[in-house]
Amino acid sequence: MSSIIQLLPDHVANQIAAGEVVQRPASVVKELLENAVDAKATDIKLIIKDAGKSLVQVIDNGVGMSVTDSRLCFERHATSKIRHAEDLFSLHTKGFRGEALASIAAIAHVEMKTKQDQEELGTHIIIEGSKLISQEPAVLPKGTSFAVKNLFFNIPARRNFLKSETVEQRHIVDEFQRVAMAHPNIHFAMYHNGSEMFNLPISNFRQRIVNIFSGKTNEKLVPVNEETEIVILDGFIGKPEFSKKNRGEQFFFVNNRFIKSGYLHHAVMSAYEGLLKDGAQPSYFLCLDVPPHTIDINIHPTKTEIKFDDEHALYAILRSAIKHSLGQFNVAPVLDFDRDPNLDTPYQYQNKEAEYPTIAVNSDFNPFSTEPSRGSFSSSSQYRKQELKPNWESLYVGLKQAGQELAEITFENDAVTSSLFEEADIDQEVKRTYQIHKKYIVSPIKSGMVIINQKRAHERVLYEEFLTNMTVKQASSQQLLFPLELYFSSSEIHLITELKLSLENLGFIFDTINDNSIIVSGLPVTISESRASIVLDDLLTDLQDGIPDSSFSQNDMIAKSMSKSLAIKTGTYLTEREQENLVHNLFACKEPNVSPFQKPTFITMSVEDLDKKFAL
Structure with missing residues (x-):
C-alpha cells in the first residue's frame, strides 16, 4: 500500500499559516506596526486605502535590513528574535515566530523597500503570492517601507468573508491605537484614503491617551501606581461617572504588549463594585511590567492572550491598587464617623484669602450721657428717628381723599369658565386602564x-x-x-x-x-x-x-x-x-x-x- 502522508508545499503551508495569523486587514496592520517598533523606529506612518483591502502600508525610520535579510524575512520561521528554545521565555520584542511576513506574502502583493543607515543603496523587493517577482537595489531613505496590496487576491473565499469598510476600518483603528498607546515615545501617524486620522507626537502615557481619545479624557483619568516584587503596575483608570456601556476604552499592556484577559478584567470590575450602574463599563489603561520568565506569550498565533505564573497574586494586587486609587483621589465614598462636616471649607472659600477683622472705636461715645451720641450705631439710628419724627404726619396727607376715590372704583369680576373636562364627568367615568x-x-x-x-x-x-x-x-x-x-x-x-x-x-x-x-x-x-x-x-x-x-x-x-x-x-x-x-x-x-x-x-x-x- 502506497504512503498517503506527504509534506505540504511551501505556498500551501504559508496559506494555512495565513489563516491563523492574517484574519483581516487589521491583522496585517498589527504585524507591520510591531515589526516597525522592533526595528527601533521613532517615526511610524500607517497608510490605508479602502479599509486595507487595496493597500496597507507602513513606513518607518528604523534600522532597516541588509540585502540578505530583506530576502530571508519572507521565509517561514525565519526570525532575528530567537536563537534557542529558552529565548521563548525571555522575550523583549513583539514578533518572534517568523510566520507573519511569509503568511502575508502568500496571500497578497507585497512591495518592500528597505535601507540601513550605513549603506549607500537599499533593496526593493516585489513578491506576489509567495513568488519573487523582482529584487533590485534602489536609492532609498533610511528605514523600511512595507506595502501590502490586494489582500486575499488568490483566496476569493476569504475576501468574501470580510465585513464592510466601516467594520474593517474600526478594527484597523483598534490595532493602531493599541500599538500607539503602548509606545508613547514613538511618533505615530495614520492616513485613510488620503485624509489624516491620527497624528500622535512623542509624549508621555497620559498625553498619548488624551491625544487618542479626545481632550476631555484628561479629566476622567485617575492614576494607578503600585510596585511589588511580582509586578510593577502603572497607568490610569476612569472615574465611575464617565463609564460607558461598551468596552471600547479598556486596555491591558503586559511588557508593552496589548493583551486580553477576562481574569484581570474581573479584578478591575470587582474594584469598582458598588460604584457603577448596571451594565456600565469603566475605562482603564493599565501597564503591567512583569519578569519575562513568569509569562508565556506563545499560546496563541495573534499573541493577544498570555499565561501568567501567579494569576491569583496579580488579581489581588490589581484589585487593591485600583481600590486604593479610587479612595485616594476621593472617587469612592469614604465613611469617617469622627469627621465633622461643618469644619469642611466651602468650595467658594477654598482659594479665597482670609479677611482680617477691623475694630472701629467711637471716641465721642459716653454711656452716662442722657443726650444720645451721634457716633454710635444705636444713637445714630435714634438720631435719624428723632430727626424724622416731626415730619411723620406728612406721610398721611391726602390719604383720606384718595381713600374716598378708591372706594368709588368697582372692579370687574373674572368670569369663571368651565374646565376642559367636567369634574363630574371625571368622577363618573369608569377607569379604563x-x-x-x-x-x-x-x-x-x-x-x-x-x-x-x-x-x-x-x-x-x-x-x-x-x-x-x-x-x-x-x-x-x-x-x-x-x-x-x-x-x-x-x-x-x-x-x-x-x-x-x-x-x-x-x-x-x-x-x-x-x-x-x-x-x-x-x-x-x-x-x-x-x-x-x-x-x-x-x-x-x-x-x-x-x-x-x-x-x-x-x-x-x-x-x-x-x-x-x-x-x-x-x-x-x-x-x-x-x-x-x-x-x-x-x-x-x-x-x-x-x-x-x-x-x-x-x-x-x-x-x-x-x-x-x-x-x-
Whole structure:
C-alpha cells in the first residue's frame, strides 16, 4: 500500500499559516506596526486605502535590513528574535515566530523597500503570492517601507468573508491605537484614503491617551501606581461617572504588549463594585511590567492572550491598587464617623484669602450721657428717628381723599369658565386602564382584558415614529438656546459623520463636527437636552459592529437604538391619561403585536381563561 502522508508545499503551508495569523486587514496592520517598533523606529506612518483591502502600508525610520535579510524575512520561521528554545521565555520584542511576513506574502502583493543607515543603496523587493517577482537595489531613505496590496487576491473565499469598510476600518483603528498607546515615545501617524486620522507626537502615557481619545479624557483619568516584587503596575483608570456601556476604552499592556484577559478584567470590575450602574463599563489603561520568565506569550498565533505564573497574586494586587486609587483621589465614598462636616471649607472659600477683622472705636461715645451720641450705631439710628419724627404726619396727607376715590372704583369680576373636562364627568367615568407594578398596563376589552408591557409598547411607538421621520424627512426639531458641545473619540466622530444625514432627518441639527467634538444646536422634540449625550452614546455602542450599507438598514438600526434609549423604563409611574395615550398609540401602529426587537408587546386574557383559573 502506497504512503498517503506527504509534506505540504511551501505556498500551501504559508496559506494555512495565513489563516491563523492574517484574519483581516487589521491583522496585517498589527504585524507591520510591531515589526516597525522592533526595528527601533521613532517615526511610524500607517497608510490605508479602502479599509486595507487595496493597500496597507507602513513606513518607518528604523534600522532597516541588509540585502540578505530583506530576502530571508519572507521565509517561514525565519526570525532575528530567537536563537534557542529558552529565548521563548525571555522575550523583549513583539514578533518572534517568523510566520507573519511569509503568511502575508502568500496571500497578497507585497512591495518592500528597505535601507540601513550605513549603506549607500537599499533593496526593493516585489513578491506576489509567495513568488519573487523582482529584487533590485534602489536609492532609498533610511528605514523600511512595507506595502501590502490586494489582500486575499488568490483566496476569493476569504475576501468574501470580510465585513464592510466601516467594520474593517474600526478594527484597523483598534490595532493602531493599541500599538500607539503602548509606545508613547514613538511618533505615530495614520492616513485613510488620503485624509489624516491620527497624528500622535512623542509624549508621555497620559498625553498619548488624551491625544487618542479626545481632550476631555484628561479629566476622567485617575492614576494607578503600585510596585511589588511580582509586578510593577502603572497607568490610569476612569472615574465611575464617565463609564460607558461598551468596552471600547479598556486596555491591558503586559511588557508593552496589548493583551486580553477576562481574569484581570474581573479584578478591575470587582474594584469598582458598588460604584457603577448596571451594565456600565469603566475605562482603564493599565501597564503591567512583569519578569519575562513568569509569562508565556506563545499560546496563541495573534499573541493577544498570555499565561501568567501567579494569576491569583496579580488579581489581588490589581484589585487593591485600583481600590486604593479610587479612595485616594476621593472617587469612592469614604465613611469617617469622627469627621465633622461643618469644619469642611466651602468650595467658594477654598482659594479665597482670609479677611482680617477691623475694630472701629467711637471716641465721642459716653454711656452716662442722657443726650444720645451721634457716633454710635444705636444713637445714630435714634438720631435719624428723632430727626424724622416731626415730619411723620406728612406721610398721611391726602390719604383720606384718595381713600374716598378708591372706594368709588368697582372692579370687574373674572368670569369663571368651565374646565376642559367636567369634574363630574371625571368622577363618573369608569377607569379604563390600570398600571401594575409600574411595568404592565391592564386595559379591559369586550372579551376579557389586554396586558401591555409598557416599555416594549413605547419602543414600538417610538420606532415607527423615528422610521417615518427618517423616511418622509419631515421631523420637527427644537432649537437650543445654548448649543451643546459633546466630546467623542476620533472613531466615534467618524461614525457620527457617516450617520449625519440620517440623524438630521430625525431632527438633529449639527453646527460643526470637529476632530474630537460636535456642536449640536437642535434636537428632536422627543429628546431632552440632558439626554442628548446618552442617546448618542447608546447609538454609537449599538453601531460598534458597523453601519449597514443600505440606507433602509441604516435607518432601521438607528430607529431601534433610539427607541430603546428613549422608551419609558420599567418602574416608571404613568398617570391614567399617559396610560391611555400609550395604549391608543400602540394600536395605531402598523405592527402593534411585537416590539422592534421581535418581542411581544401585549397578551390577551379572555373571561373563559379567568373562569378556568377559578375552576381549579
